[in-house]
Amino acid sequence: MAERWDLVVQGGTVITTSESFVADVAVSQGRVAALGRLEGLAAAQGAQVVDAEGMVVVPGGVDCHVHLDMPYGGSTNSDDFASGSVAALFGGTTTIIDFATPGKGEALELGFEARRRKADGRCSTDYGFHMVMTRVCDKTLREMDRMVRQGVTSFKLFTSNPQRLMSDDGAIFRAMRRTRDNGGLVCMHAENGRVIEELIREALAAGNTGPRFHPLTRPMEAEAEATARVIALAEMAGAPVYVMHLSAARALDEVRRGRKRGVKVLSETCPQYLFLTADEYERPGFEAAKFVSSPPLRPRGNETRLWQALRDGELQAVSTDHCSFSMRSKGGKPRGAPGIGTRMLLMWDAAQRGRISPQRFVEVVASAPARIFGLYPRKGHLAPGADADIVVIDPRKTHAFGVASHHLRVDYEPYEGRTAHGVIREVFLRGRRMVSHGRFVGKPGGGAFLRRAPRDF
Amino acid sequence: MAERWDLVVQGGTVITTSESFVADVAVSQGRVAALGRLEGLAAAQGAQVVDAEGMVVVPGGVDCHVHLDMPYGGSTNSDDFASGSVAALFGGTTTIIDFATPGKGEALELGFEARRRKADGRCSTDYGFHMVMTRVCDKTLREMDRMVRQGVTSFKLFTSNPQRLMSDDGAIFRAMRRTRDNGGLVCMHAENGRVIEELIREALAAGNTGPRFHPLTRPMEAEAEATARVIALAEMAGAPVYVMHLSAARALDEVRRGRKRGVKVLSETCPQYLFLTADEYERPGFEAAKFVSSPPLRPRGNETRLWQALRDGELQAVSTDHCSFSMRSKGGKPRGAPGIGTRMLLMWDAAQRGRISPQRFVEVVASAPARIFGLYPRKGHLAPGADADIVVIDPRKTHAFGVASHHLRVDYEPYEGRTAHGVIREVFLRGRRMVSHGRFVGKPGGGAFLRRAPRDF
Amino acid sequence: MAERWDLVVQGGTVITTSESFVADVAVSQGRVAALGRLEGLAAAQGAQVVDAEGMVVVPGGVDCHVHLDMPYGGSTNSDDFASGSVAALFGGTTTIIDFATPGKGEALELGFEARRRKADGRCSTDYGFHMVMTRVCDKTLREMDRMVRQGVTSFKLFTSNPQRLMSDDGAIFRAMRRTRDNGGLVCMHAENGRVIEELIREALAAGNTGPRFHPLTRPMEAEAEATARVIALAEMAGAPVYVMHLSAARALDEVRRGRKRGVKVLSETCPQYLFLTADEYERPGFEAAKFVSSPPLRPRGNETRLWQALRDGELQAVSTDHCSFSMRSKGGKPRGAPGIGTRMLLMWDAAQRGRISPQRFVEVVASAPARIFGLYPRKGHLAPGADADIVVIDPRKTHAFGVASHHLRVDYEPYEGRTAHGVIREVFLRGRRMVSHGRFVGKPGGGAFLRRAPRDF
């Protein structure tokens, strides 16, 4: 017998990664029960009915690269799991993957548990963690296996930040080798840290400080080189690799070449590399500092190649690398930018303008990150049996990005003044209504930790 | 109110181009009404219930390249629309696109009407036609526009067969130019006919006759060259092009290059180029003649690159180029081979073996050809609102290909003796049961002519 | 014993395709006898001594693509072998290869003999002929063999000019096939004539006449396509191919790809594609008509890729496609432009400016064309034993191009007003002084017909 339905989202245009069709979506016990013309059916008796006529219905967004409550250089993010996850929900994102960084010499598990304590009971989206690895040795390799079994199936390493985070090629190779066997996935920050260090040294010696010089010290070649390198390491290790925040089109060429050789390379980019360019660094003073991230914004023209790659499927996912430090606290150490709440509408707007299809929109903001990071088939799609993470977009209204609407604590918004065709009207997390008509109506901190599955590709 | 349902296919694993999930499929008035856990719902009262537990449920196949009831060199195909379409249904194909060839000097409409008279009331699948063009002039260009309006939106031209079918580059260019504006799509047989003519002349002069010499007179370079050329013509015309029966991996390279330049190139291959190789021509006598088609089977190794392209999405569709002349009638003029009924199971078997994913299976045999040729969203997918063309496959049983099971009149079967993991158990056309447990249970000749939409890409 | 020397060119910087060194060049009986410090040697007693201190000494230029005394559309070239060859010598070119075009149905030999009658006793440079083929049949194929034996070892065919010159792919293939065996070389005019015909038809229908529309009716894609095609034909024929007057960088890509597949592809470009761009077509009226040639001048930017290819060795030769019709006679049928006398200094000037090395200069204007067309080791280089075709350039002086200095009968000069760093001071043909300090001092009509060797690559 069909289960009784708790919720029916009625009459909207459902968008999946392959189709668009008008259908009601029935939810039972937090899961999608049926799609189709369901109006008036017995199972719907008593169900909450949400009218979505004229609306677009998509799966809840999966943002697989965020930093909440992250300490850095003496200060801490403006936004913690409480405020950040609510902003995410307002923006249509129902699942996030953040990072757990063990302390120096600390076991991976301890680092993981410390992060859970920050998120559990505070995070309003569902959530998981990548494990940051700064030390690869026999002990931590064994710990990796245990983490995979605990549902932390991805590991982040760096070719950059020699002072704090960088691993040498041998360490990266070993970690990848381990994931070959334990079902984990190595995620890379790919920029050549040593060259960047030299370029910064040269810049400082020449008195070239300020945001304008930031992209010059982190050239696209440094990203392309490191990308090529981590792909070669993956190839030799017989393991896949996920390239994070790919920003330079030349790095894409390396991804393409790796795939042609048969290496399993996955890659994401971020909205900032799609919508913004290095021109922002020409803004006066503080205004430019907002855009200092690593990798930096790239020269005009670069972004068109990223869009092409997004269309062609060469870039799999769009994540945010959300990292919000208030302008006050950023001081001389700018690092990252907020984005957790703007991603979905920015990308939906791009789909409306024809830069990607509605199908690709769903793919890159939800389905692909869910699949890659072991959350499929629960997350990232609307089909019978999936978690009822449902976003209803009103495509006829207009949203204005800005501090006034971003629901974050951070005191600036990179897209201030920009607008999108589309407003997020309803957001459901496992069938529970979280956001409705611009108000948060859910239970704060009701998100669940997601044990992610080992990779199956 | 939800419509009453006529049919529920219950408990199978539905495969779409992006997902696999267990769901019931409800049908109302020939269309898919809902997917999900639907058992026991009011709307299903009185519906025919088909138990698909443990089964795979996919959309009906779309074969966009078949030749039924085709006269050639004095004889005619062994199979007409009646026998051919029944064989198609047994094989899980519910929609076919055949060809209309006007007589010399005849208006396109007349050629089209003549073909409809052959198919109407006889064809048991739904069907459409490509228009063959052998003469491009002001008059036929105007006729093209009218054909598009009548739902015949694709036009086939040849760079081969200088004696009967070949168009020169100017003619092809003009036809493409016209489709740029009228929403049609030019489909090409791409082999260099003039060079082939010379190679045949050389072969005959050297006494090199027989099937063994067939591939030598139609080398892969001749296909690659013509493919490159028609893509260049499309580029200059500002129009898309569909490359039919792509067989040589080198032709694929040309498709890839064209796309990289921004040309909209679509391409199909056929099972014979995926499952068979030129080794077949080494068979004795008559046995080898079965495999004489144009393009010919290609050397071992070539097929692995086609499979790769199929996986990567570089080949969009798998059609059959079905053309069945009995061995008796073939005589000295072999041409083509039967395939209309074997395509789906051959490809499903390949999916079972991991050569393509189940999602790609659905894409290449149904969804993609439907989209490309203006049949979407009616055909090629299972989603609310689509035609209820449903195929139920039992993946645990084994099917033996052969004359004994192919339901055709033609007296041989290229895959004789081969088996597939999977048996087609039920086939529904617009909700009507056509094939069930190996018997034809539908109304013969009940297929509908499909007015196809102009291209929307 | 060393022969007595007739001439010593003393103290210049000799440039070869691999070196630059200061040396005297001794000549005996029309050939280079020695290079080195030869001053005061017995063998030089009585020799004419030419002081080349501070000068550059290079081999005489070989222009492998000129049209002299050519009838076209009712009129004839302004310049015949007499005036054209003298202009060549003034410009440092001592060998030319022109074309012999048999009349309709006429045997190749007769066409050849008719051309020799035009040149013999009139041409002041040494000379040879390519044979133009417009008809390929058993008879003309046999004649090709005979022509090779008579020293006419290259054959020109066209994919353009459907009304007069175009061969179909089968004919080109057959001619190439024949050269595979007889040691000849097929040279192609590679533009898609049929598409160009349609584009011209469209342009005329739209009233788009005038030089400005010329390049639009002969797009770069039409050249790239035909180039790809003739390379594919050569590949299938197992023969080399020489692509004449390559103008579009995209055609170069095809050349590169052909080579990568192992096809022996040779190619030339012409100064007009290196120094001029389609901007010239924006000139008013008659001024623009001067630049109407086929292929047309290409958009700005294209030429930088040709220069790169020239540097890299991807383009082998620089010829002129010299064809001088007076503006008066050109009327509505512009065709080609003069160039026979300007090539060497234009290219030398480019070498001075660093666009190519001095070594590449010698290679592309002399050595490579000599090798490709069977004139090596007699022509194209300065080494013991070679013909003493010697050009002395004064690199410190400046030459002004223009009607006033081009020594032709044609009434315009494409490079009017342009200057070059360098003046051609002395020109020797087989040791005989032809040009000295701006005056013609040789015997008019003293050039020799060159029997060229079959290809040895």
Place this chain on the structure above:
Amino acid sequence: MAERWDLVVQGGTVITTSESFVADVAVSQGRVAALGRLEGLAAAQGAQVVDAEGMVVVPGGVDCHVHLDMPYGGSTNSDDFASGSVAALFGGTTTIIDFATPGKGEALELGFEARRRKADGRCSTDYGFHMVMTRVCDKTLREMDRMVRQGVTSFKLFTSNPQRLMSDDGAIFRAMRRTRDNGGLVCMHAENGRVIEELIREALAAGNTGPRFHPLTRPMEAEAEATARVIALAEMAGAPVYVMHLSAARALDEVRRGRKRGVKVLSETCPQYLFLTADEYERPGFEAAKFVSSPPLRPRGNETRLWQALRDGELQAVSTDHCSFSMRSKGGKPRGAPGIGTRMLLMWDAAQRGRISPQRFVEVVASAPARIFGLYPRKGHLAPGADADIVVIDPRKTHAFGVASHHLRVDYEPYEGRTAHGVIREVFLRGRRMVSHGRFVGKPGGGAFLRRAPRDF
């Protein structure tokens, strides 16, 4: 007045990088004075006349990568500058470039002077040094400038050998940056040392020792990766880079890509990678150990791509990486192999067999290394003014490689038993006869240190 000639090599076929011609070569005061038919000329009165009729005359070989008298792991090379340079002369090589490695913390100059003390008065060929850099800091960067001024214009760094020699990417980048400005050239050993270290660790842990496992711990991907990386570093530094002993075809692809991006990449390979394959590691015991070098011999098939690249000019030079440890001393630490004396005949034999042209032979063994390393125009070619380093080869005789004929102290010969078409009959160094008919007739230790010029490309 012409100088008096000391030597005339008479009647041979002189091969240059662009030509082959019969000529006498006259020498005066150690330099080439003239080429041509010089017999009986006054200047030749009293000159030593060497009959080279039927012989081939080429410039003396330049081996830009040798290790003589090198200490390693407790032992020292079997061959020092005395024995090694004599073997070189027997083999037709008249110039070598060895390495100077400063001790830990030692100034570059001191390391250089120490090496000069080893070579001066002992080396019978002319010679120069590359400077090995294992430490890059402000001090050593300044020392680099001084070394360039002293004629040591190339610097070797390693991405391999983490325990002893490896520089990190920042150090390599800085050294390259310095050469951008000081005219030096960075030469790289390009293999990923960290990955190799891990692979060796894995091999040891698995008990996989012995020569058979050597290539598995140094895979081609590790070379390709490091090659790509050093090219990217050069690109970012705005400097050229010379890739030493390129062995893997995939590394070549990286070289090609770098050049396409405009990076000035130069590269050499060695005879062992052209003539031998990893099959040698299948030999029993000690026999296999002879072939243990870094990079290792590569799988069969790889070498054909190197030959192709040598023909196409994608590899510029063939050096030996000569390093001769006796089998006795090699023990568990095999490293390198002898080759200083076999290179020229191996390559000449290849030219005879048509694998490269005679012109390319001269280019890769002499002219190109001379140009790249600042020895041109003195070394590497036979033209008036060049050093009279002349090698006379008798192409009709056969040479047998082996310990019996290699004139080295080392106790094995990798090419034992192989033969070459050709015997080196005479070798002249700056006009002085060093080897004649198989006997050393020169003055031992008479080689000169060569101050090399800064790069001019």
